[in-house]
Amino acid sequence: MIELRNFVKNIRPYKPGKPIEEVIKELGLSGEVLKLASNENPLGASPQAIKAMSERIGDSYLYPDDNCYYLKQRLSEKSGIPVTNVIVGSGSVELIELIFKAYVNPGDQVIMSEPSFIMYKIACQIFGGERIAIPLKNHQHDIATMTQKINNKTKIIIVDNPINPTGTIIRKEEMDHFVDTVPANVILVIDEAYHEYIKKTEYPHGLDYLKKHENILVLHTFSKIYGLAGLRVGYGFSSEEIIGAMMKVRLPFNVNRIGQIAAGAALGDTDFVRSSMENNDAGKAFLYREFERLGLSYTPTFGNFVLVDFKREAKEVFEAVQKKGVILRTVYEYGLPTSLRITIGSQVQNERLVRTLQEII
Ligand SMILES: Cc1ncc(COP(=O)(O)O)c(C=O)c1O
Missing domain, CATH: 3.40.640.10 (Type I PLP-dependent aspartate aminotransferase-like (Major domain))
Known part of the structure; x- marks a missing residue:
């Protein structure tokens, strides 16, 4: 083996949210896969x-x-x-x-x-x-x-x-x-x-x-x-x-x-920025309400994502929702093994997320 620079030896490479294509291939899923793992904009790109x-x-x-x-x-x-x-x-x-x-x-x-x-x-x-x-x-x-x-x-x-x-x-x-x-x-x-x-x-x-x-x-x-x-x-x-x-x-x-x-x-796309912000505010309020209804504990957020603490090994939840075509983000490498980070989606996406969470918890 060729020796690495010393500084590089202990690096654990950055692990991005799982790409939709990879999950479809891995799990053989046929329906639409929803990715709420990388804090992307659920409204798409600026027109x-x-x-x-x-x-x-x-x-x-x-x-x-x-x-x-x-x-x-x-x-x-x-x-x-x-x-x-x-x-x-x-x-x-x-x-x-x-x-x-x-x-x-x-x-x-x-x-x-x-x-x-x-x-x-x-x-x-x-x-x-x-x-x-x-x-x-x-x-x-x-x-x-x-x-x-x-x-x-x-x-x-x-x-x-x-x-x-x-x-x-x-x-x-x-x-x-x-x-x-x-x-x-x-x-x-x-x-x-x-x-x-x-x-x-x-x-x-x-x-x-x-x-x-x-x-x-x-x-x-x-x-x-x-x-x-x-x-x-x-x-x-x-x-x-x-x-x-x-x-x-x-x-x-x-x-x-x-x-x-x-x-x-x-x-210059101020309309798009405004809609993205309004979608995020509305989605946040909806998710807070639904998390509370489901008895899930979350950290109030200023971003386009919410950290949810499932109070148990979050990997299990991550895998169960992924089987149902919803990709969330584990944060154990951040030292938070019982939590998942969830991107705030569009209303339709948020409703699907809540339905999926409800089915498995
Ligand atoms: C706090 C923070 N900084 C930087 C980035 C990276 O953003 P970019 O896509 O511009 O590299 C992210 C991405 O999720 C982030 O959460």
Whole structure:
């Protein structure tokens, strides 16, 4: 056997939600399979994005614009952040990788919650960072303990807001204090993959802190509310210094041509974003009611998914619903063996989910 780099030896690869095609093949299912496992948009892709892509699909023989010029312009106009402070990646996962790639030397410490989005741990392992994992407190980031752990070896603190998989948020007051406490030589990554679903005033938008804090990187994505997960487009905002460092270590043409076109069009698709948000709000209220009726315990969420605790080995529930053509997400690798993470679907999908759960519990 050829020896791996030491850092790579202990990595457990990222396990995505099971693709529909795989489940159909594995279980020989004939009816329609419903996937509520990857927090995709149940309304599909933004219609404006689909239109723009269809018109330009023939350009696929050309390399993409390496600098994502038009998309960055649009992101800058929409956010009010100068274009030099914007970066686009092949999904926000690429941007997570790039910030580690640019800054983490072996032995540097990276503070993160346990559990939080699993890619933080994997990126840290790839680059030999020392992971300082702080357990969640009541399913929320324990910001006080995270800040206590900062020392002269700390390079990055990374938080998802809301947290995948619990759906809870850091509130505004707490974030105000947090950003002031993190020293200027430590990068604070605020991953807001689900921020568009949140209207509440208590939610602190990372962009509001950028002017005062050059060490903050805010991550957003087109995979969720814009419904473009399959195209892999994510974006980030930070100081010119941090954006420049990340640009240095990315591969050329990292964002595909069709993805750039679709993302630019999706940004203007306010009707679709509104319907996606309304669907999510209505679906959330429906699922809360139904979970309560079924006696299931759940964590109130700010995202497009809900963590449900079945109070028994969740794998059994996962397998039983999967046999009935519904794919949910186990979270045992997140240290939550009795829970499943469930994407909020359309009304029809949510009703099917509830019927299926009712049959098996
Ligand atoms: C918190 C969080 N960050 C980032 C991502 C990755 O998103 P993308 O599709 O942009 O890579 C996810 C995906 O589920 C997520 O939950």
